Amino acid sequence: MFRIGEFSKLAEVSIRMLRYYDAIGILKPAEVDKWTGHRLYSVEQIPRLNKILYLRDSGFNVDEIAHVLDMDDYLLLEHLERKRSEINRVIQGEQKKLKKIAIAKDEIQCNKSELHYNISIKSIPGQKVLSLRKIVPTYHSEGDLWNEISAFAKDKKIKISNNTFSIYHDTEYKERDVDIELCAPVNTLQKNTPMPSSFCFRITEPIQTMASTMVYGDFSNISGAYIAFSKWLQKNSQYRMLNPMRQIVHRGPWNENDSLKFLIEIQIPLELE
Structure with missing residues (x-):
């Protein structure tokens, strides 16, 4: 048996953490000396301590560690995979933030003017x-x-032919539960083709007055196109925007490796006031 200080050195874990793990019930001492009250640990507890440490270092909080600590390996692997997916989502979110920071820094350092968006009808x-x-x-x-x-x-x-496009049916920007329709042009409407309810052949509605602007470069430039459109609409107040909006990715990740060469078309239906 080892006193807590000895066990701390051998296991390379501070006394403070050992006392904390004892207090929350995930690593109790093997014995407590009834005369001195000293915590005593055994070498057989080191694997359990190591398991606690790798779970902690893998991003599990104390409650999660307590929940999975005594699971069999099969169930523990499932929880580890969930944690990996959770961490990966966080990393992706942080990478998006880094990308936005880089764009903002580039704008400030280069003092770039707004990209030019030519809006046509x-x-x-x-x-x-x-x-x-x-x-x-x-x-x-x-x-x-x-x-x-x-x-x-x-x-x-x-x-299906080229110039596939997306239609966004929501009347407002939504952070969740987005209504999106993908349209792939075809030569004929194959009415007898069995398909799930989310698929259908149809003829899209003709739009008499559609505002269109091309967005060159990364998808992050799309927000600038909407700003340019809002300014254009304010200047051309005889028009009012309608729904739904459309988007065509003429050049994107599937046919262009360089994001600076992407080409996206934004289409917004209009009517005269």
């Missing part, structure tokens, strides 16, 4: 499309929808 005819419309968690989920519609078209041997 055109008519958009109705189009025959294979449609996939769903409520998805966030706008970032759109990539999963593109994977789904591509796999469906391949499985059903549906030939």
Whole structure:
């Protein structure tokens, strides 16, 4: 048996932490001397202590450690995988923040003026499309929808043409539960093709007056396009914006490796006041 100071040195854990683990009940001393009250630890407790430490260093809080500490390896592996996914989501969120910081620094240091967004008015005819419309968690989920519609078209041997586009049906910006429709132009409407309820063949509505602007470069430039559009709309007050808005990614991650060469078209329907 080892007194707490001896065990602290051998296990490379501070006395303060050993007392804390005793207090919360995840690592009790093997014995407590009934005469002196000294905590006594055994060498057989070192594997349990090491398990506590690797769980702590893997991002588990005290309550989580207490919950999983005595689980069998199979269940523990499930919890470790959940924690890995949770940490990965945090890392992705922090990377997005770093990217925004880099953009802001670049704007300040280079004193760049606003990117030029040329807004034009055109008519958009109705189009025959294979449609996939769903409520998805966030706008970032759109990539999963593109994977789904591509796999469906391949499985059903549906030939789709270029200039696929997205329609955003919500009347406001939403942080959760976003209503997105993907439209893949087709030559014919295959009415007899069996498909899930989220898919259909349809003809999109023609738009008589559509404001359009091209966004060059990274997707982060899209916000600048909406600012430019708001200024344009204020200046051209004879128009009022309608719903739903559309977006066409002419060049994106699937056909262009350099994000600086991306080409996105934003389309917003209008009507005269």
